[in-house]
Amino acid sequence: MLEIKDLHVRLEEEEKEILKGVDLTVEAGKVHAIMGPNGSGKSTLSYVLSGRDGYEVTEGSAQLEGEDLLDLEPEERAAAGLFLAFQYPVEIPGVGNMTFLRTAVNAQRKARGEEELSAAEFLKIIRERAKALKIDAEMLKRPVNVGFSGGEKKRNEILQMAMLEPKMCILDETDSGLDVDAMKLVAEGVNALRGEGRSFLVITHYQRLLDHIKPDVVHIMADGRIVKSGGPELALEVENNGYADILAEVD
Amino acid sequence: MALPQAKQTATEERLAALTMPDAGCTRKAREAALARVREMGLPGRRDEYWKYTRPDTLVSTAAPEAAVFNADEPSMFHEFDRLKIVFIDGVFSPEESDDLELEGVTIDRLEDICCKDIHWAKELYGVLEANGQDPVQRPLAALNTAFASDGVAIHVTGKPTKPISLNYRHASETSDAILHHIVRVETDAEVTILESGPAASRFNKCMEIDIADGGTLHHVRAQGRDHQRRAATHMFTRMGQESVYKSFTLTVNGVLTRNEQVVELTGDDAVAHVAGACVGDGDFHHDDTVFITHDAVNCESRQVFKKVLRNGATGVFQGKILVKEGAQKTDGYQISQSLLLDDDSQFLAKPELEIYADDVACSHGSTSGAIDETALFYLRSRGVPTDDATDMLTLAFLAEAVEEIEDDGLADVIVSRLQDWLARRR
Numbered sequence: 001m002l003e004i005k006d007l008h009v010r011l012e013e014e015e016k017e018i019l020k021g022v023d024l025t026v027e028a029g030k031v032h033a034i035m036g037p038n039g040s041g042k043s044t045l046s047y048v049l050s051g052r053d054g055y056e057v058t059e060g061s062a063q064l065e066g067e068d069l070l071d072l073e074p075e076e077r078a079a080a081g082l083f084l085a086f087q088y089p090v091e092i093p094g095v096g097n098m099t100f101l102r103t104a105v106n107a108q109r110k111a112r113g114e115e116e117l118s119a120a121e122f123l124k125i126i127r128e129r130a131k132a133l134k135i136d137a138e139m140l141k142r143p144v145n146v147g148f149s150g151g152e153k154k155r156n157e158i159l160q161m162a163m164l165e166p167k168m169c170i171l172d173e174t175d176s177g178l179d180v181d182a183m184k185l186v187a188e189g190v191n192a193l194r195g196e197g198r199s200f201l202v203i204t205h206y207q208r209l210l211d212h213i214k215p216d217v218v219h220i221m222a223d224g225r226i227v228k229s230g231g232p233e234l235a236l237e238v239e240n241n242g243y244a245d246i247l248a249e250v251d
Numbered sequence: 252m253a254l255p256q257a258k259q260t261a262t263e264e265r266l267a268a269l270t271m272p273d274a275g276c277t278r279k280a281r282e283a284a285l286a287r288v289r290e291m292g293l294p295g296r297r298d299e300y301w302k303y304t305r306p307d308t309l310v311s312t313a314a315p316e317a318a319v320f321n322a323d324e325p326s327m328f329h330e331f332d333r334l335k336i337v338f339i340d341g342v343f344s345p346e347e348s349d350d351l352e353l354e355g356v357t358i359d360r361l362e363d364i365c366c367k368d369i370h371w372a373k374e375l376y377g378v379l380e381a382n383g384q385d386p387v388q389r390p391l392a393a394l395n396t397a398f399a400s401d402g403v404a405i406h407v408t409g410k411p412t413k414p415i416s417l418n419y420r421h422a423s424e425t426s427d428a429i430l431h432h433i434v435r436v437e438t439d440a441e442v443t444i445l446e447s448g449p450a451a452s453r454f455n456k457c458m459e460i461d462i463a464d465g466g467t468l469h470h471v472r473a474q475g476r477d478h479q480r481r482a483a484t485h486m487f488t489r490m491g492q493e494s495v496y497k498s499f500t501l502t503v504n505g506v507l508t509r510n511e512q513v514v515e516l517t518g519d520d521a522v523a524h525v526a527g528a529c530v531g532d533g534d535f536h537h538d539d540t541v542f543i544t545h546d547a548v549n550c551e552s553r554q555v556f557k558k559v560l561r562n563g564a565t566g567v568f569q570g571k572i573l574v575k576e577g578a579q580k581t582d583g584y585q586i587s588q589s590l591l592l593d594d595d596s597q598f599l600a601k602p603e604l605e606i607y608a609d610d611v612a613c614s615h616g617s618t619s620g621a622i623d624e625t626a627l628f629y630l631r632s633r634g635v636p637t638d639d640a641t642d643m644l645t646l647a648f649l650a651e652a653v654e655e656i657e658d659d660g661l662a663d664v665i666v667s668r669l670q671d672w673l674a675r676r677r
């Protein structure tokens with residue numbers, strides 16, 4: 001599904017290399033987790049994959065189902081099936097949540113040459129999916145993320161994911177700022193979307209999210225590289241001993 | 252104090268080109284207004300109140316030529332059931348207008364208020380304009396009172412079931428129109444007045460609005476698409492106890508527009524909202540000048556002005572809230588913002604508060620900025636193409652002003668005009 005090879009990235013505005021040769025392959029239907037200390041490049045990886053400005057790829061490639069992601073505009077990547085759940089979802093005053101989602105869903109369908117959803121069809125689907133995430137009608141009407149609590153913002157990200165039905169979902173520290181109950185709700189939302197060949201890349205600091213979203217593979221990222229990969233037990237090791245041991249071992 | 256020679260000469264030259272209509276009972280008010288013009292002189296480049304907007308073409312002897320835009324599109328509010336009053340180049344058109352009959356309101360042409368002996372109108376003509384000359388001079392409004400050649404007197408005594416729509420058509424490339432309307436909303440009466448159209452190559456419009464206790468006036472205006480037109484408009488509003496005034500103006504074109512709103516809250520618990528959205532491209536200069544005076548207890552005023560500017564367009568906002576001594580519990584809010592879509596455009600803002608009461612809540616803010624890149628990326632990351640995302644954010648920026656329109660149907664029409672403007676610029 002997602003194949004990243006020797007990806008080198010630096011910030012456009014400074015001579016600072018953040019990713020120093022990332023290799024990562026996420027197979028269809030699998031859940032991969034990336035853990036790592038602050039500043040290891042986890043969020044940068046998610047931004048580069050989704051096409052945010054300000055990063056320069058100096059070497060390497062990233063492909064989604066064989067298509068070169070790095071050549072595409074952010075909206076083209078989305079239409080190709082990539083989705084990033086933001087660590088800090090953006091507030092957009094004046095744009096209704098529902099309007100935004102319908103525009104996004106139909107823009108993607110249009111880009112893929114599919115028929116657009118009518119207002120009624122869309123309403124039916126969104127009501128059903130919002131209900132599962134305990135998002136009420138009021139929240140759908142409000143401007144995108146404006147006045148939402150931390151938990152509401154993250155649930156709204158998952159709702160977008162559920163509506164857009166991407167093939168490859170990247171969750172960037174979706175657990176940050178969530179209490180235990182909110183985290184469970186978000187995890188249930190994610191788990192409901194597992195299967196059908198859909199892949200996930202879950203970026204997190206903590207093992208606790210992975211209690212709820214069980215990964216197939218866990219990667220440890222440090223200083224711009226994947227330094228170790230393993231099964232779910234790797235996350236437990238981090239939880240118990242921190243990153244120091246693993247990093248020492250790698251060195 | 253004598254006027255500077257240059258100003259006096261310019262003023263006299265302009266006056267020499269105008270003829271005061273044979274106006275019967277308004278003659279006295281017109282003569283008084285003419286005396287005010289002579290005393291103040293017409294606006295010049297050095298006047299502080301015209302610091303950001305050059306008045307030259309608004310006071311010149313002849314109106315600069317303006318091409319007539321012919322889009323073959325129906326007028327702005329054509330879908331609404333309304334009482335239509337049409338002026339072509341500033342002249343009332345009985346053929347194009349509906350019969351001026353509507354339950355709850357009496358409408359007369361300005362020239363008929365004398366022969367019909369309409370007391371309220373005779374007593375109101377020029378009065379609010381004269382009051383509005385202090386503390387800031389508005390000579391173009393006095394000029395209007397003196398020389399207005401047409402207009403209507405609208406007397407609202409009930410709650411008419413449909414809006415009154417003033418439609419201003421532009422037909423001649425050299426037309427120079429001066430219209431003066433007077434509106435009296437009686438106790439507990441309520442009306443919606445719509446205005447649309449470019450009116451003339453140069454348009455000087457004055458509207459005096461007197462709202463009695465408990466009266467409500469909704470005003471929605473769209474100033475027409477003719478790109479080369481010029482306009483200087485004044486709305487003077489006096490508000491009684493528990494009265495409501497809600498005004499919204501859309502400007503999508505026009506080489507020069509100066510809209511002044513002068514509102515005086517004279518009765519307790521009155522509510523005045525004055526809003527505007529303008530979108531300007533290229534050779535476009537738009538000036539909103541607002542002066543709100545709180546002279547009663549527990550009144551609310553809101554000014555919301557949003558401007559989207561590109562290709563060197565200029566937006567101006569001069570807004571003032573004056574809270575007089577004793578106007579306690581005043582709630583005043585003012586926001587003026589511009590969205591600059593490129594580096595060539597500019598927004599000039601002068602927000603002012605002057606407060607002489609000690610128990611008031613007044614806030615104001617003014618900002619100028621570009622499209623929010625973070626929000627743009629967020630929308631694009633969900634699959635919304637850049638152009639659509641930019642338009643969404645532009646409309647979102649204007650939303651706070653458009654939301655001041657209470658009627659959803661009217662608000663939708665305004666939004667669709669804004670969407671058209673954005674679409675034409677793809």
